[in-house]
Amino acid sequence: MTLVEVKGVSKRFGGLTAVSGVDLTVDAGEVHCLIGPNGAGKSTLFKLIVGLYPPTQGQILFDSVDITQQRPFARVQRGMSIKMQAPSVFRELPVRQNIQIALQGHVSGAERDREEERLLTLLNLATEGEKLAGALSHGQQQWLEIGMALALRPQLLLLDEPTAGMSPEETFRTGELIKTFNTGGMTLLVVEHDMAFVRQIAQRVTVLHLGKIFAHGSLEAILQDEKVAEIYLGKTHVHH
Numbered sequence: 001m002t003l004v005e006v007k008g009v010s011k012r013f014g015g016l017t018a019v020s021g022v023d024l025t026v027d028a029g030e031v032h033c034l035i036g037p038n039g040a041g042k043s044t045l046f047k048l049i050v051g052l053y054p055p056t057q058g059q060i061l062f063d064s065v066d067i068t069q070q071r072p073f074a075r076v077q078r079g080m081s082i083k084m085q086a087p088s089v090f091r092e093l094p095v096r097q098n099i100q101i102a103l104q105g106h107v108s109g110a111e112r113d114r115e116e117e118r119l120l121t122l123l124n125l126a127t128e129g130e131k132l133a134g135a136l137s138h139g140q141q142q143w144l145e146i147g148m149a150l151a152l153r154p155q156l157l158l159l160d161e162p163t164a165g166m167s168p169e170e171t172f173r174t175g176e177l178i179k180t181f182n183t184g185g186m187t188l189l190v191v192e193h194d195m196a197f198v199r200q201i202a203q204r205v206t207v208l209h210l211g212k213i214f215a216h217g218s219l220e221a222i223l224q225d226e227k228v229a230e231i232y233l234g235k236t237h238v239h240h
């Protein structure tokens with residue numbers, strides 16, 4: 001079953017076409033990775049899916065419903081949640097309170113307390129609850145943000161560069177967490193640079209380049225594609 005269908009979507013910023021005629025499907029229950037060089041349009045595509053930008057052209061369907069004109073809040077209510085590339089935790093508030101804010105309006109009372117503990121433990125932050133979020137390591141802040149996105153109990157979780165600034169151990173742990181979410185039935189669309197991490201989690205991979213879909217398939221097929229190596233690894237056409 002297709003959970004997300006992006007149909008002929010484009011986004012222009014003035015004279016720049018950041019996303020250009022993109023067709024992409026995300027199947028229910030898969031972990032799908034979106035890769036591509038800097039400036040390829042990955043973050044813009046995420047923002048289009050979650051409704052932070054209206055597309056210049058095209059349609060987006062979620063669970064077979066056309067959500068192209070829906071506000072982000074309505075899309076979240078339908079079951080999508082995003083961890084954006086730029087950190088957005090409340091740095092001046094305790095870790096625990098960040099989670100509480102994210103849980104607000106979804107659960108209350110004893111259930112909220114249980115869910116708060118469950119998320120803190122799941123994200124390896126059980127002993128950090130009283131610390132200010134701004135005092136956490138960069139990797140821990142990423143986990144906190146993932147926890148805040150999870151608090152919404154999404155059917156679809158979009159993660160934009162979740163392992164940026166993480167140590168290799170933290171990155172691996174994040175991959176294992178993502179697999180746990182997926183085993184629990186969650187669908188994930190993840191932007192990543194780290195190929196070892198993509199190998200750890202991805203069932204399908206899509207390559208974006210200059211705002212367009214450049215390739216898609218299994219990671220093995222993509223890594224063997226010389227055209228992908230050229231654009232992604234910048235092996236050719238790079239002049240210093």
Ligand code: ADP
Nearest residue numbers: 013016018036037038039040041042043044045
């Ligand atoms: P990626 O996440 O793949 O690195 P982005 O989606 O962030 O790429 O950016 C794609 C292109 O769109 C880049 O050239 C970027 O400078 C441009 N861009 C992104 N957001 C905006 C914006 N809000 N206004 C103008 N240009 C933007």
Ligand code: MG
Nearest residue numbers: 042043044085
């Ligand atoms: Mg980006």
